[in-house]
Amino acid sequence: MSVTPLLEARGIDKRFGPVQVLKDVDLTVTPGEVTALVGDNGAGKSTLVKCISGIYPIDAGEFLFDGQPVTIHGPRDAAGLGIEVVYQDLALCDNLDIVQNMFLGRERRSGLVLDEPTMEQMAAETLAGLSVRTVKSLRQHVSSLSGGQRQTVAIAKAVLWNSKVVILDEPTAALGVAQTAQVLELVRRLADRGLAVVLISHNMNDVFAVSDRIAALYLGQMVAQVKTTDVTHAQVVELITAGRSGDLGLAAEKIDNGVEYADTLTTPGAEQ
Amino acid sequence: MTTTAHHIEPVAVAPKPTVGSHIRDYLSRVGGGDLGALPAVLGLIVLCVFFAIMKPVFFSAGNFANLFTQGAAVTIIAMGLIFVLLLGEIDLSAGFASGVCAAILAQLMAEQGAPWYLAVLAAIVTGVVIGLVLGFLVAKVGIPSFVVTLAGFLAFQGTVLLLIKGGTNVSIRDDVILAIANKNIVPWLGWVLTIIGIAGYAAVVLLSRRRRAARGLVTEPLAVAVGRIAALAVILGIAVFVLNQERSRNVVVVSLKGVPIVVPIIAALLIIWTFILRRTAYGRHIYAVGGNREAARRAGISVDRIRISVFVICSGMAAIGGIVAASRANSVDANTGGSNVLLYAVGAAVIGGTSLFGGKGRVLDALLGGAVIAVIDNGMGLMGLSSGQKFVFTGVVLLLAAGVDALSRRRAAATGTR
Ligand SMILES: Nc1ncnc2c1ncn2[C@@H]1O[C@H](COP(=O)(O)OP(=O)(O)OP(=O)(O)O)[C@@H](O)[C@H]1O
Ligand SMILES: [Mg+2]
Numbered sequence: 001m002s003v004t005p006l007l008e009a010r011g012i013d014k015r016f017g018p019v020q021v022l023k024d025v026d027l028t029v030t031p032g033e034v035t036a037l038v039g040d041n042g043a044g045k046s047t048l049v050k051c052i053s054g055i056y057p058i059d060a061g062e063f064l065f066d067g068q069p070v071t072i073h074g075p076r077d078a079a080g081l082g083i084e085v086v087y088q089d090l091a092l093c094d095n096l097d098i099v100q101n102m103f104l105g106r107e108r109r110s111g112l113v114l115d116e117p118t119m120e121q122m123a124a125e126t127l128a129g130l131s132v133r134t135v136k137s138l139r140q141h142v143s144s145l146s147g148g149q150r151q152t153v154a155i156a157k158a159v160l161w162n163s164k165v166v167i168l169d170e171p172t173a174a175l176g177v178a179q180t181a182q183v184l185e186l187v188r189r190l191a192d193r194g195l196a197v198v199l200i201s202h203n204m205n206d207v208f209a210v211s212d213r214i215a216a217l218y219l220g221q222m223v224a225q226v227k228t229t230d231v232t233h234a235q236v237v238e239l240i241t242a243g244r245s246g247d248l249g250l251a252a253e254k255i256d257n258g259v260e261y262a263d264t265l266t267t268p269g270a271e272q
Numbered sequence: 273m274t275t276t277a278h279h280i281e282p283v284a285v286a287p288k289p290t291v292g293s294h295i296r297d298y299l300s301r302v303g304g305g306d307l308g309a310l311p312a313v314l315g316l317i318v319l320c321v322f323f324a325i326m327k328p329v330f331f332s333a334g335n336f337a338n339l340f341t342q343g344a345a346v347t348i349i350a351m352g353l354i355f356v357l358l359l360g361e362i363d364l365s366a367g368f369a370s371g372v373c374a375a376i377l378a379q380l381m382a383e384q385g386a387p388w389y390l391a392v393l394a395a396i397v398t399g400v401v402i403g404l405v406l407g408f409l410v411a412k413v414g415i416p417s418f419v420v421t422l423a424g425f426l427a428f429q430g431t432v433l434l435l436i437k438g439g440t441n442v443s444i445r446d447d448v449i450l451a452i453a454n455k456n457i458v459p460w461l462g463w464v465l466t467i468i469g470i471a472g473y474a475a476v477v478l479l480s481r482r483r484r485a486a487r488g489l490v491t492e493p494l495a496v497a498v499g500r501i502a503a504l505a506v507i508l509g510i511a512v513f514v515l516n517q518e519r520s521r522n523v524v525v526v527s528l529k530g531v532p533i534v535v536p537i538i539a540a541l542l543i544i545w546t547f548i549l550r551r552t553a554y555g556r557h558i559y560a561v562g563g564n565r566e567a568a569r570r571a572g573i574s575v576d577r578i579r580i581s582v583f584v585i586c587s588g589m590a591a592i593g594g595i596v597a598a599s600r601a602n603s604v605d606a607n608t609g610g611s612n613v614l615l616y617a618v619g620a621a622v623i624g625g626t627s628l629f630g631g632k633g634r635v636l637d638a639l640l641g642g643a644v645i646a647v648i649d650n651g652m653g654l655m656g657l658s659s660g661q662k663f664v665f666t667g668v669v670l671l672l673a674a675g676v677d678a679l680s681r682r683r684a685a686a687t688g689t690r
Contacts, residue, residue, distance in 0.1 A: 053570075055570065075570050075571065075572045079572065085570075089566075091566060091567035091570045091571070092564065092567055093564040093568070093631075094563055094631070095559060095562065095563035095632055096556075096560060100556060100559075104567070104568070104571040104573070105557070105560075105568070105572040105573050106572075107553040107556060112551075112552055113551050113552065114551055114552060114553060114556065116480075116484075117483050117484050117486075117487050117489055120484075120487075120489055121487050121489065124489075139490075143684070
């Protein structure tokens with residue numbers, strides 16, 4: 001690949017007490033591409049995302065941003081780098097309106113006072129820029145929105161900040177067919193605008209529809225990061241459920257032993 | 273991905289709101305469970321009409337002034353409580369915290385001969401320290417606010433007893449402190465303040481409307497904006513006019529007219545806290561933490577700091593409420609801030625429309641609810657009912673308000689409005 005990675009995670013370890021949730025995980029994210037992060041329930045996808053966004057401290061490993069090592073201690077650090085996350089549980093405040101949610105924690109002010117007109121205008125422009133036309137008023141409470149509209153607000157919140165990396169954790173999980181198509185289209189448009197997008201999804205059709213690369217997590221290990229065009233549905237499903245598929249993924253004997261992993265990973269297609 | 277066509281109305285080009293659409297919006301919000309100030313205002317009207325019929329003296333200028341001085345302390349404490357309630361927490365110690373602060377004020381003046389401003393400062397600092405301790409125990413140690421402040425309730429009750437050294441009461445002799453709840457401002461000054469208030473409100477409403485229009489944002493119809501300003505002008509005008517009437521039974525001995533000093537104090541507190549809650553990032557963050565704590569945390573908001581700060585505001589306002597109560601009673605005794613004060617304050621907030629579940633409430637709610645409580649207390653007193661009957665009735669009203677809150681939440685959840 002000619003494009004240099006924008007965000008790189010190297011050797012990330014994360015444990016919750018005795019449970020090791022992430023083991024030596026590597027991930028590279030390139031601008032202008034959608035990287036699909038797949039894995040079974042509990043594989044550690046959301047945990048990896050929260051490590052990247054600074055919500056969980058990591059136990060080992062490092063993050064490189066634009067080739068430079070960076071430390072991420074909290075959501076503000078990640079946001080400072082231009083990393084925005086749309087969480088699986090959305091993290092919107094039901095009692096606030098769309099504009100208030102989009103600017104939460106980063107309100108525009110003139111002096112002491114909140115600059116509502118500027119915020120409302122920027123929110124409107126962002127939503128228009130994403131070709132979102134599904135909300136009646138920017139001043140309606142988020143609780144009155146449909147699932148797809150909430151998802152849209154969460155995504156718009158993430159792209160409002162000239163962000164460079166947008167990570168979406170299962171953005172379509174709760175959506176119907178039409179709204180899923182809308183959100184996926186939005187995801188594709190973000191990448192086409194030059195953002196690095198990470199999309200977590202359980203739906204293989206969605207993954208193959210929008211992603212350029214697929215990264216597969218299996219029991220907390222990154223077993224493969226491949227170009228979407230190089231693999232089939234069946235291979236990805238195998239990677240997700242068994243950790244290997246043909247010459248992709250964990251070496252066979254390592255899985256069978258169940259003791260030592262991770263040092264013999266093959267990740268064709270991801271060579272930088 | 274292929275592009276799919278969407279068939280929904282655009283975001284920025286929403287239809288221009290008219291007076292009609294404004295009213296329809298309001299009705300649909302009410303229908304959707306967002307009752308706002310409606311129950312409190314309706315309740316206030318019904319109660320006033322009822323008491324006026326039962327006891328015509330209820331509608332006299334003298335009694336009208338009494339309502340303000342009677343309800344002042346509870347209303348001020350309720351204003352502070354609203355910040356705690358916005359986070360879905362509770363402060364059961366606010367009543368006796370006000371008692372502790374009032375006792376400190378009284379003792380500093382009586383025993384140390386401290387000037388009133390030092391005593392007031394000490395009382396408010398005491399409130400702030402109490403709030404810091406409560407907030408720390410809730411936010412950093414992780415004890416539920418119910419338990420922390422229940423402990424505070426007991427401990428502060430004891431502290432009041434210790435501070436007045438077992439004496440029956442400590443009298444207040446300082447003229448400035450006594451004036452707060454017992455003296456009035458001269459009538460012309462009342463009018464000047466009223467006009468400044470109305471002009472200020474008009475300026476805020478019209479300027480923000482202009483700024484929005486300048487950017488091509490949706491604005492409320494001019495008629496609605498003017499209507500709001502006119503409504504405020506009428507309410508304030510009538511209130512000040514009535515309060516400026518002569519209330520003395522014997523004008524030759526003493527003249528008694530003008531707005532009670534405590535009224536502009538409450539108005540100032542209302543404006544300051546409303547500004548902080550609605551117009552600053554800090555206020556926005558309070559709503560966010562009350563609505564979804566995890567979302568606030570992920571937005572980089574320091575949730576602990578917000579949680580501690582609301583207890584500080586609550587106890588600080590309790591201190592001010594305690595000073596007003598001491599002024600009204602001319603003394604501080606073991607029961608200052610005790611008996612029904614806390615429940616009346618919580619009741620005022622809830623009756624005004626603040627939710628016990630967090631995330632919803634305004635400082636104005638304390639005023640509306642405080643008015644309801646003051647009217648009940650005053651009206652039933654005029655009717656010669658016993659304290660027992662008053663307590664039972666107030667309890668029923670509080671339950672009614674909390675029931676309205678819970679039911680409107682259910683309705684909001686069902687209709688997806690909130
Ligand atoms: N805060 C936590 N404390 C302890 N264990 C946790 C915590 N968060 C996650 N885990 C564990 O880490 C593992 C990975 O969880 P994670 O949420 O990252 O999975 P996931 O890949 O996102 O799954 P899903 O597809 O269901 O969202 C799970 O076994 C989970 O139980
Ligand atoms: Mg997950």
